[in-house]
Amino acid sequence: MPIHTAIVHVALHTPSHSGVGDLLSYASAQPLPPGTLVRVPLGKREVLGVVWDAAEATGELPEGAAMRPVAGVLEGVAPLALPWRRLVAFAARYYQRALGEVALAALPPQLRDLQPDQLARRLKRPAKALDQDGSENAIQTIALTAEQERARARISSESGPFLLFGSTGSGKTEVYLRCVQEALEADPTAQALVMVPEINLTPQLEERFTTRFAPRFGSQAVVSLHSGMTNPQRLKSWLAAHSGAARIVLGTRMAVFASLPGLKIIVVDEEHDPSYKQQEGARYSARDLAIWRGREQGAKVLLGSATPSLETWHASRPPTPEDPEGGRYVRLAMPSRIGAGALARVRRVDMNQQPRRAIFSAPLLAAISERVARGEQSMVLLNRRGYAPVLHCADCGWKSDCPHCSAHQVFHKTDRTLRCHHCGYTVRVPRACPTCGSPDIHSMGRGTEQLEEQLGDLLSEVLRPDRTPARIARIDADTTKAKGALEAQLAQVHAGEVDVLVGTQMIAKGHDFRRITLVAAVQPDGALFSSDFRAPERLFALLMQAAGRAGRDAAYMAAQGTQCEMWVQTFHPQHTVYEALRKHDYEAFAAQQLKEREEAAMPPFAYQALVRADARTQEVAQGFLTAATAAAHAAGLPGLDAVTLFPPVPLTIQRVANVERAQMLMESGSRTALQRFLAAWQPVLQATRSAPEHKGLVRWLVDVDPLVI
Incomplete structure (x- = not known):
């Protein structure tokens, strides 16, 4: 048997909030440098770990105690460097997670499963030779503006x-x-x-x-x-x-x-x-x-x-x-576009002046038709996939609610299903109302499937320059499930094989479409009156990014002799978001938003964290958060005097997959005070969970600097 002469402290992915501690100690036959990847026993399993501290000599153990040995070292992989370990330690500390959880999650999944001998065989495989030695080949660059x-x-x-x-x-x-x-x-x-x-x-x-x-x-x-x-x-x-x-x-x-x-x-x-x-x-x-x-x-x-x-x-x-x-x-x-290209001209359509229930206004439809006839491409944005957000019975008021979530099942016409986008529960569309038997079931609202269908009907008589019908394509999470589907669809757009592209925010960011000259947002108003204070910021960013897909090739625009446009169909054309969008004035929009944030003491002028609780009932979830708050006040935790704890409330979608969800918000003008309080509160939260009255609690977590509240 090997003689174990050193103790190594190893970071492992232990169960969340298990109270096991960040590091576990193991015996090693030889000192192992920090950052070494090792296989160690944990309970009845053998898992991957990272040696975190310098090895120390084996000392006297308490009577009856035994130290389990390291099972193996992953030879051939150099120890993880100190800067990487410091990054992981900071992330675990700041975001209130276990050190081993962050460390192991940062490593490739397959590395966690490979035995030392398996990894050794993999590393022995001959690597592909580099196709260039890099010694003489200059990098081809283009001139900068x-x-x-x-x-x-x-x-x-x-x-x-x-x-x-x-x-x-x-x-x-x-x-x-x-x-x-x-x-x-x-x-x-x-x-x-x-x-x-x-x-x-x-x-x-x-x-x-x-x-x-x-x-x-x-x-x-x-x-x-x-x-x-x-x-x-x-x-x-x-x-x-x-x-x-x-x-x-x-x-x-x-x-x-x-x-x-x-x-x-x-x-x-x-x-x-x-x-x-x-x-x-x-x-x-x-x-x-x-x-x-x-x-x-x-x-x-x-x-x-x-x-x-x-x-x-x-x-x-x-x-x-x-x-x-x-x-x-x-x-x-x-601020300038390459090639002196112009930013898209923003045109707002007041939907209050359009026929009721119209999806596309007459001016927008005419503008898209003109672009198709000239051989140009258009893009239509609606950040909601499916055919319609909900089915509704006109006789009894039934709606296609998900039985497992406090949300509607979305109607997908392509495969005739009702699908919950939160838990994935899927059923066939009923032929009649499940409650009253009425066949009079209607779709309410619109999704990208419906836009694609409507455009197909509305543009059926519009011909391209080669006298062929307009070609419409849709890109969203439903059409890009198959491997390589997204790349194939984007290639069609780049090749000019699509005249009108319909999609969600997937198509609004980063893509360098060269022939798109018109972008339209058909239903953007939902974010204007959201309870989330970040909703206007996100909407403005999405619309600005979408507008940026139009007119990216200045030479193409000059050859076409046209101007790129961004159309926005809205019931609130004078809203400050659309006013700033019309002028492409991000700075004015940001100044207005920051002024409101400062007056309300919201980020970036304050710091926030959420504690979220999932339980079998909403009462247990909120009860846990209330009890943890009371325990924090009773203990007089450090930093509490500079932190405001708000009462627990249900999440906007409070039930997902039959689990009730609640959260409570914390705010502070001091990031240090908030961090000090959260660190001290962790053991209190863990102890509160152990109370008998919180038996139905499924999990709890801390979200530092949350983006969705």
Whole structure:
């Protein structure tokens, strides 16, 4: 038997809020450096862990105590570096999660399952040779505009972090490429991390980066990391990044935890997008962690957006006499489009003056018809998939409610189903009302399926220049389920095989459509009067991003002799959101919103956290939060005097999959006070859960800096 001479402290993914502790101790036959990946026993299982602290000599154990030995070491994988461990430790501490949970979630799923011998065999497989040695091939670049060059020069000479505030079509991606190129050429071991908000934006960005950098560094030097990849693909990309073989990592929010020992630059494209905030497990913000990681690792951080989040916009405010220090970010403006292309002209249609129940106004339909007849493309945006949000019985008032959620089942006409978009419960559409038997069942509201169908009818007589009928396509979560479906549909749009593209927000962000000259938002008003104080910000960003899909190719627009347009059908044409959109005036919109936020003491002028509770009944969920609040006051927890705790309330959709959900909001003018209180409250929450009256509690979690309240 081996003689165990050292104790190692290992981070494991233990059950959430189990009270086991962040680190467990194991005996090792030899000292293991921090960051080493090991297989260790946990209960009856054997799991992956990360050695966190330096090994220490085995001491005397308490009588009757035994220390279980490390089962194996994953040889061939270099220990995870200190900057990576510090990032994980900060994320766990700030977002109030267990250290091992964050650490193991940041590693590829397949790595957690491989035994040391299996990993050793995988690492022995011959790697594909790089297709270029990179020694003589120059990177082919394009000339920068004056605005792009000014931004690049400041990024090169200053430390940042930077906000690249560029209008849609201003060439932000080219600035990213040039800054990454400078970092890689300056240091042969340098690595770059480039993040995008959604998976569907990764392939086109990967193609662009590969085209630019493969001739110099080889195609294997550019890898992707996102949840749409298979587990073997993710492991391969992670190992390439961890070893330094991958010079550029492209990915979604999970990529912020990639092991990049040579990290020199981080790019966060469309930094305003809420997709950067994880909504399950450890609810971290990848954008905020990117800022923290860049500072800790000495890497430059570049945030890019045409519609920055108000938090980022406020953090990048320039110094003024009233605020001599200004923000902590450097704001770089690029207001002009490449090739002197014009921004879309915004036209508002007052739907109060249109026929009742009209989906498309006559002026908008005429404008789309004209574009089709000229061979141009149009895009119609409705952020609701399905045919209709609900079915309704005119006789008894029955609605297609989900039996497991406090939400409606959405009518999908394509496959004649009613589908809950929250729990996935699906049934066939009934032939008659399930309550009264009446056959008079109607759809209420509209989804992208209905828009596609209506346009097919309304444009049936409209012919393209080659005298063929108009071609309409739809892109949403329903049409892109199959592997490769999204790429195939986008390729059709780029090839000009689609005249009118209907879709959800999936089509509004980041895509470089060259022939779209008209964009229309048909039902955007729902967000104007939401209880969520961030709803106007999100709506404005979505519409500005959508407007940016039109007229991106200045040469094409000049050849067509037309002007790109953004049409907005609304019952509130004078609303401040639409007024600012008409002028493409993000700065005025942001100033107005920030003034309201400051008066109401809301982020970014205050800090928030939520505690959410899921239970079998709403009474148990709210009872747990009420009891935990009382316990916090009784204990006089540190920081409580600077934190406001609001009463618990049900979530907007309070029941999902037969689980009731409640939450309570906390606010503070001090981030430090809020963090100090949350850290002290964790054991109180755990103890409160153990009380008999909370037996029906399913789970609870803390959400720091929530985006949805």
